[in-house]
Amino acid sequence: MMTAEPVYDVVWPLAPSAAPTGKLAARSEDLRGKTVGELWDYLFKGEEIFPLIRRALEARYPGIRFVEFEAFGSTHGRDEKELAATLPGLLRQHGCDAVISAVGA
């Protein structure tokens, strides 16, 4: 004899969002002569990928300059909070117009 399979009415498992509302920084329309900062978590082949990105962008945008990831240190790990706190100042100090961050998997 077949018995009917139970049916369940279920509630939502998430909770209200507490995300802040932010805005993207203004972008340059043209990357010629601009400075791009590199932020990396020292994982997932960034040491191989960032140089490839540099070469590709340099070929397309004369005068583009890069502040390489070593200038900032790892964005992941024990010191990440300290880095995050000092990052706005560091980016200003290096004159970054744009940033590539989080090369990852």
Added chain:
Amino acid sequence: MQQAAVVSKGVGLPSLPIAEYPGVPMTDGSDAVARKIEALVPQLVAGLAGARDVALRAAAEPAPRDVVHRGTLDDIQEHFHRNLWSDGLPIIPPTLTRVERFLKHTRRAPEEVIGRLLPENRAATVWSIAVNGVMAGCRPEYMPLLVAIVEAIAEPIFRV
């Protein structure tokens, strides 16, 4: 990729441009990495130059007691899996009756916010802790411990 999108939304920048490397760089040889990065340049340029905030209309979210789905055990598993509401393991269906059974084991109000949790940056409430306790197969009397665990992981010193 989904994680990057969830994190950018959680930090309040849902329009943050993301360039997606196809595949996994760790398992690609140097030639493949070089080829894929070259193909990724248009995405990188679009993100670096000219990206704009896109007005995203936030979809209305359910109230805690709203029934969001009705179905058999298999239907519920599939629905939760498809919506990324579970970690992929089997769940106990969170019905109102089961959630209320958990709430009887705490004196805290269901709407009380215990902390904010990443990556989505959502407010963990007593209610949502009970719902997730049901889903995980906990016993209702574990509720005080579940609240304490969420309090602990919501502390900034706890990082995953």
